[in-house]
Amino acid sequence: MAAAEIRQKPVVDAGELGFITNLFVQTSLPHRDVSWTATGEPVTAWTRRNGLFSLTIQNGQVFNEATKRHEYVGLPFGTYARLLFAWLGTEAVRTQSPRIGLGGSFGAFMRNLQIPRSGGPKGSEAALRNQLHRITRASLSWEYAGPVPRGATQRVDAGQRIFPIESHAVFWDPNNPDRHSTWESELTLNQVFFEHLVRHHVPVDMRVIRTLAQANAPLAMDIYVWLTSRMFTLQRATPMIPWPKLMEQMGSTHRNPSEFAREFKEHATKVLVLYPDAHLLYVKGGVRLKPSPTHVPVLAAVAAGPERG
Structure with missing residues (x-):
C-alpha cells in the first residue's frame, strides 16, 4: 500500500x-533463519538483550513418526513471524480473549492477514x-537481573518461561x-502471555506492518514498532543511543555495529516514508530521537486498551 493512502485515511477509520x-x-x-548451525546442528535457543532485560526464544520440538525421535521445528524468524505475532496481539486485545479463531480454511486465514498468495516450496x-x-x-523466557527500581542496594533476579x-x-x-473444514481452526494464548499482552502492548498501524512485511523488511518492522512505542512517552530529546546498544536490542544476526548501522539507515528510510513525522x-x-507526533493517535490507543508499553 502506498504511503499516501496510509496518510489519507486515519488508522481507526480504516479499521x-x-x-x-x-x-x-x-528485543x-x-x-533470518538461525535454527541450525553451518554443520546442521540445531540451535536450541536465541537470546536478545536490552540493558538488564533479556528475551530468549526456545526452539520447539515435534515427534517424528518415521524416525521415532523428537526433532526441532526451528525458531520463528523474519517478516511472517512478526506479522503473525502482530495479528495475534491485535485479535487478543480486540476480543479481550485468549482464544483466537483462525478460520475455516488456510486460504481464508491468508485473506484475513491480507497476504498475497503464492504456491510452491x-x-x-x-x-x-x-x-x-x-x-x-x-x-519464551524473559528475565530481569539488576537493581530494584529506586532501590539503593537491593537487587533482583526475576524471570518467567512460557x-x-x-x-x-x-x-x-x-x-x-x-477447502473449508468441518471444524473451525483456533488457538489459545497462554494466560500469562495474554494478560501481559492486554496490559503491555504497543499500538501500531497494521497497514504499515503489512507493507513492510511484503517488502521482506523485518528490521524495518522492528524500527517502526520501536519508534511508535518511544514516541508515546518521549517528552524530550534522548541522549545519543549508541549503535552497539541498538544492535544488541534489534541487530539480530549482524556481525558488527558498523554493518548494523548501514542496514539500520537503509531500513529506517523505508519506515520514514510511512511514518514521516x-x-x-x-x-x-x-x-x-526527538519528541514526535505518535503514528497512532493517542486517544485511539488509550480507548483500545488499558495500558501501553
Missing part, C-alpha cells in the same frame, strides 16, 4: 489499529504455514488451501 506485545519492542526476533503459503508451525511450538501458544487445533487441508536523527556513534 487497521493493531497491537504488539512490548516484549518485541524491548527482537531473528531476522518458497511461496507465501509455505512460508506462513512454517512460521505458524514454529510459533505454536516455541517457548509457551505463548497454550494450545492449537488446525484442521486445514494441506493439499487444498481453500518521526524525528530520528543520526549523530556520530548512533542515533537520537
Whole structure:
C-alpha cells in the first residue's frame, strides 16, 4: 500500500489499529533463519538483550513418526513471524480473549492477514504455514537481573518461561488451501502471555506492518514498532543511543555495529516514508530521537486498551 493512502485515511477509520506485545519492542526476533548451525546442528535457543532485560526464544520440538525421535521445528524468524505475532496481539486485545479463531480454511486465514498468495516450496503459503508451525511450538523466557527500581542496594533476579501458544487445533487441508473444514481452526494464548499482552502492548498501524512485511523488511518492522512505542512517552530529546546498544536490542544476526548501522539507515528510510513525522536523527556513534507526533493517535490507543508499553 502506498504511503499516501496510509496518510489519507486515519488508522481507526480504516479499521487497521493493531497491537504488539512490548516484549518485541524491548528485543527482537531473528531476522533470518538461525535454527541450525553451518554443520546442521540445531540451535536450541536465541537470546536478545536490552540493558538488564533479556528475551530468549526456545526452539520447539515435534515427534517424528518415521524416525521415532523428537526433532526441532526451528525458531520463528523474519517478516511472517512478526506479522503473525502482530495479528495475534491485535485479535487478543480486540476480543479481550485468549482464544483466537483462525478460520475455516488456510486460504481464508491468508485473506484475513491480507497476504498475497503464492504456491510452491518458497511461496507465501509455505512460508506462513512454517512460521505458524514454529510459533505454536516455541517457548519464551524473559528475565530481569539488576537493581530494584529506586532501590539503593537491593537487587533482583526475576524471570518467567512460557509457551505463548497454550494450545492449537488446525484442521486445514494441506493439499487444498481453500477447502473449508468441518471444524473451525483456533488457538489459545497462554494466560500469562495474554494478560501481559492486554496490559503491555504497543499500538501500531497494521497497514504499515503489512507493507513492510511484503517488502521482506523485518528490521524495518522492528524500527517502526520501536519508534511508535518511544514516541508515546518521549517528552524530550534522548541522549545519543549508541549503535552497539541498538544492535544488541534489534541487530539480530549482524556481525558488527558498523554493518548494523548501514542496514539500520537503509531500513529506517523505508519506515520514514510511512511514518514521516518521526524525528530520528543520526549523530556520530548512533542515533537520537526527538519528541514526535505518535503514528497512532493517542486517544485511539488509550480507548483500545488499558495500558501501553
